[in-house]
Amino acid sequence: DGGITQSPKYLFRKEGQNVTLSCEQNLNHDAMYWYRQDPGQGLRLIYYSQIVNDFQKGDIAEGYSVSREKKESFPLTVTSAQKNPTAFYLCASSRTPGQGNSPLHFGNGTRLTVT
């Protein structure tokens, strides 16, 4: 069935290591997004991509990087420069932005713990 797949569900890393979170969608959506969710806070936008081979920084992009080489895939790399990387990371997608506003569809998240 169609949806967004994030993997792995849980990820553990040592401080100082880069780590890449996977996000794949088969909804044929053009736009994809990465959010970070921390306890007691609303979702915060890290990066977004409205079309293949193009992406933009969100509100909290420092210490993160992304790529969008394929329509279906939008991996997020958490670099060692990110000061507080431990969080729940959510990937989302939506249909072509130019077609009007539409809801974001989310994956089930990756919980990253850095020690």
Next chain:
Amino acid sequence: GESVGLHLPTLSVQEGDNSIINCAYSNSASDYFIWYKQESGKGPQFIIDIRSNMDKRQGQRVTVLLNKTVKHLSLQIAATQPGDSAVYFCAENIGGRGSNYKLTFGKGTLLTVNP
């Protein structure tokens, strides 16, 4: 601070009762609103959305009301069931048509349904 907030952080109801979850927003330019449900350890699930040219929209067992005069949004769940227990949060789009990356999310209300 965030322009989207919630009146109540927690709500406890009896099974079969109706639930009302509230959300206040402060940006009068917001033109699109979404309600999401998030169960523990999962990604947010789209419930219902509404555009600013409407004041009410109904789905299956859910109704969203928008009062632009007082900048208030509510989600009504009819005949609440144990499976409705989750965190509910609203999101507003302040960016106009085709700008999903400008969604602002509230912190959420925890709904607990008692059998």
